[in-house]
Structure formats: structure tokens, C-alpha cells
Amino acid sequence: MWIYEKKLEYPIKIKKTNPRLAKVIITQYGGPDGELGAALRYLSQRFTMVTPQAKATLNDIGTSVSEMFRLSPPSFFEALYHRIAPFEGQ
Amino acid sequence: MERDELLKDLTILDFMAVDLGLFLNTHENDREALLTYNSIIERADRVRQTYEKMYGPLCSFRSYGGDYWRWPEEPWPWEEEFNFEFSGGGEER
Numbered sequence: 001m002w003i004y005e006k007k008l009e010y011p012i013k014i015k016k017t018n019p020r021l022a023k024v025i026i027t028q029y030g031g032p033d034g035e036l037g038a039a040l041r042y043l044s045q046r047f048t049m050v051t052p053q054a055k056a057t058l059n060d061i062g063t064s065v066s067e068m069f070r071l072s073p074p075s076f077f078e079a080l081y082h083r084i085a086p087f088e089g090q
Numbered sequence: 091m092e093r094d095e096l097l098k099d100l101t102i103l104d105f106m107a108v109d110l111g112l113f114l115n116t117h118e119n120d121r122e123a124l125l126t127y128n129s130i131i132e133r134a135d136r137v138r139q140t141y142e143k144m145y146g147p148l149c150s151f152r153s154y155g156g157d158y159w160r161w162p163e164e165p166w167p168w169e170e171e172f173n174f175e176f177s178g179g180g181e182e183r
Contacts, residue, residue: 003151003152004150006146006147006148006149006161006166006167007167008167010101010105011176013173013176053115053116056115057112057115060108060111060112060115064108
């Protein structure tokens with residue numbers, strides 16, 4: 001099972017707002033080649049792995065990649081947009 | 091020790107442990123990596139204990155509950171005030 005720990009793996013500090021960068025990052029987050037898809041793929045692929053090393057590593061990176069969903073998307077993107085630019089679709 | 095300092099130490103140690111764990115998956119006979127991994131886990135354990143004693147549980151079903159239930163206490167990790175400042179990181183908004 002997964003265990004939630006009340007802390008981040010790697011905290012980041014957003015110093016400058018950047019709506020263009022925010023758009024790129026949100027695609028990396030949930031887009032077709034984003035981390036959300038990657039996490040689910042790693043976690044599904046581990047079931048068909050032959051070697052114990054591959055099972056373990058896919059299990060672990062699937063877990064690590066999911067770590068980014070502990071960022072709160074609203075607060076993250078709000079920080080990056082800083083309430084200036086309204087969200088536009090891609 | 092202050093909360094920020096403890097949290098930063100723990101974050102650094104845990105990050106090293108995650109990376110070394112991944113490395114060891116494919117290098118199980120690397121003695122040096124294993125020794126380093128073990129020593130980091132030991133250090134992280136100690137920091138985790140100190141942190142939890144002072145600032146409340148990090149997990150809702152593995153940590154000791156203490157004298158009163160502190161799990162719902164704010165701030166949460168996605169809130170800005172939860173996280174430590176990186177050195178040299180100033181407000182530039």
C-alpha cells in the first residue's frame with residue numbers, strides 16, 4: 001500500500017510568475033505525455049515484468065512520479081499565474 | 091532545532107534514500123551504496139523522531155499519537171508556510 005507522509009519530496013519555491021511556463025507545466029502534469037499517464041503506465045507495466053529488478057524499479061518510479069500530485073495544482077498554478085492571467089485552454 | 095531546519099534535514103536525507111534505493115534495485119551487490127543507504131536511513135529515523143515529537147505526526151497511521159491528536163493541524167505541505175526556505179530564496183513577486 002502507499003503511505004502518505006505530511007511533507008514534500010522536494011519543495012519548490014516559485015519566485016516569479018510565468019503564465020507561459022505554467023501552460024507548459026500543466027501539460028507535463030496531465031497531458032497525453034504527462035506525469036499522470038506515466039505514473040499509471042509504470043504501475044501497470046510492473047505486473048508484466050519478468051525480472052525482480054524491473055518489478056521493483058517500476059514500482060518505485062511509479063510511486064516517485066506520483067509524488068508530484070502532492071503539489072496542489074490550484075495553489076501551484078495560482079502561484080505561477082499570480083491571479084493575473086485567467087486560465088486559457090491550450 | 092527549529093522546525094524548518096529539521097524538515098530540511100529530513101527532506102535531504104529522504105531524497106538521498108529514495109535515489110539510493112533506486113540505484114540499489116539494479117546494483118544489489120554494491121557494498122558502498124548499501125552502507126550509505128543504511129546510514130542515511132538511520133539518520134533520517136532520528137530526525138523523523140525528533141520532528142514528530144515536536145511538530146506532530148508525519149503519518150496518520152504509523153506515527154505515535156502523542157498526548158492529543160495533532161494530525162489535522164495546519165499547515166499542510168501544499169501550503170506555502172509549511173515549507174522551509176531554500177537559502178538565498180527571497181520574495182521577488
